[in-house]
Amino acid sequence: MPACPGPAAVVFDPSLTEYDFGPAHPMSPVRVDLTMRLAEALGVVGGQLVRVPAPIATDDEIARVHDAVLIEAVKKAEYNEPRGLGTDDNPVFPGMHRAAAHIVGASLEAFRRVWSGESLHGVNIAGGLHHAMRGRASGFCIYNDVAIGIQHLLDQGAERVAYVDVDVHHGDGVERIFWNEPRVLTISLHETGQMLFPGTGFPKDLGGPDALGSAVNVALPPGTGDGGWLRAFHAVVPPLLREFRPDVLVTQHGCDSHVEDPLAHLSLSVDGQRAAYLALHDLAHEVSAGRWVATGGGGYALVDVVPRAWTHLLAIAGGNPLDPLTDTPDEWREHVRTALGRVAPYRMTDGRTPAFRDWSEGYDPETWLDRAIHATRMEAFPLHGLDPLP
Template identity: 60%
Template sequence: MADDTVVVWDEALLTYDMGDHPLDPVRVELTMALARELGVLDRPGVRLVKPEPADDALLTRVHDPAYLDAVRAAPRDPLFAGFGLGTSDNPVFDGMHEASALIAGATVAAAEAVWRGEARRAVNVAGGLHHAMPARAAGFCVYNDPAVAIARLLDLGAQRIAYVDVDVHHGDGVQEIFYRDPRVLTISLHETPLALFPGTGFPDETGGPGAEGTAVNVPLPPGVGDAGWQRAFHAVVPSVLRAFRPQVLVTQCGADGHRSDPLADLRLSVDGQRATYRTLRALADELCDGRWIATGGGGYALV
């Protein structure tokens, strides 16, 4: 019998470490420690899987080969510049390619486990690096693990994949990569781009030629709390997913919409975020026979 949930985990995922930086790997370490303390990982039907790094064939499904070369070369060159690397958002660090490829491989492992029926749900809490572009690092993200996993699902035969992003920032990298692919629906709820990075995610971004209507953006003003968020979510997400009829649901569950997060201005509570995740699970059960791949993302309030 398939496991209910696969948790893809290895301590080596903590090596995605930019030093003195908001995206501190301790957020992932504490998440796993709390899960162990609460007995979540010991529940029946939960299985831990150790990931392997994504190889170049997987990474180049969404990233340019020259960009991979740059990510490998940058730590060896103190004067390296370009490709979005070496900035305050994306500082260069030792082992950058290896750590980034492992995160991508972990999300791919989660996707493969679900698609092949080995689990109904799978999670990579270290993933969710949704800002990375095909040839550029951005927003703390080097390789776009959700996009790599979606590309892998397409290669395995999926025809309708829904990606729902509830991070406080617009899921711009995933949207950009699949903007012209009608097989992938991207939905993002986020703080308005008028007030927050990355400055995209307006309602009129609806999909490219041949894929019109497959990008859905719900920007919210600063100060929105649980009630406003839930109203927006339920007004849009369930009906759009039901119309699209996805075979599998992929989500980016960044916690940085929390009211204590210092880098953004939404006012969600832990209970409000939990309600969103419970709804996503119910939608996956209703529409995808439970097939749900979840990734982590930003979140600094509790670190």
């Protein structure tokens, strides 16, 4: 890989919004369109964050991870419940295979650019479809673009890849695909599966027999806000990444952890999410020489949350974080009004100043949050040679 990687890249073209389950489905592609419009209106795209075209993945590239029977079922776009198709979560639509393959191709381009050194950071906000399994679509996810990208890195010679998933839902598909692969560390912070789809991702879920400790899960209580979430993140993620020292850091940035998201029960603000993005960016520079691939993910507050959160992500990837007090541009708010009949947020902040109590300051067994963090550290840390106690 070149010693001096190029600028960051966002892989995007407007046809990525063809990944569309229909007007009644919560995962509307308008969230991706509004994000790019906001990022471009704010000048985030351009300069150190270049926009590059999104190719469409080939069947062979998709088959790096997925079974041929799933690919064929998606191509037929017919009801096939054993493959997760035609359900309420994953209704079939014309051109489904091409649209899903386009998401995969966009993520693969981000992975390729980072591994080759063309870009230091690569982003695909339309990606992050982390629930898809090898042989089955799941949870709005047809193909698992993140897992395909990670497999590409392994095929190209990466010795260690770390994946951190901050979506409100457990990153079960990526975890399961690499369950017994010691070269891949998956860390997921999510609302506990006791309360939320997919019902998995508990501290004792640690990976397969040849890769114990390769899966790490923090199952957070409902209602967790900025301070608690950041306390959990900093108690678990940095020590593990510093010990694992991946060649590339891969992150999934579902912003459905926001308090206004209609499908879950955490209580983060855009400001808290921005703090997580900054921390992951800094960790990439600390542990993987800056090699960072970031994707989108969930997020169903389509106007009020997703565009602002992911524009912050893009700005951070481009090396020029936005001041949270920045106003959203008049032309963007006018587009939201005319196209959607909605009133868009006026600022890039929710007015919060995220702060948290560091784990080293003590553990309170009376709180659900601290018990959750403690459980994860007790299960996972010894497998990495780390002391689980504060």
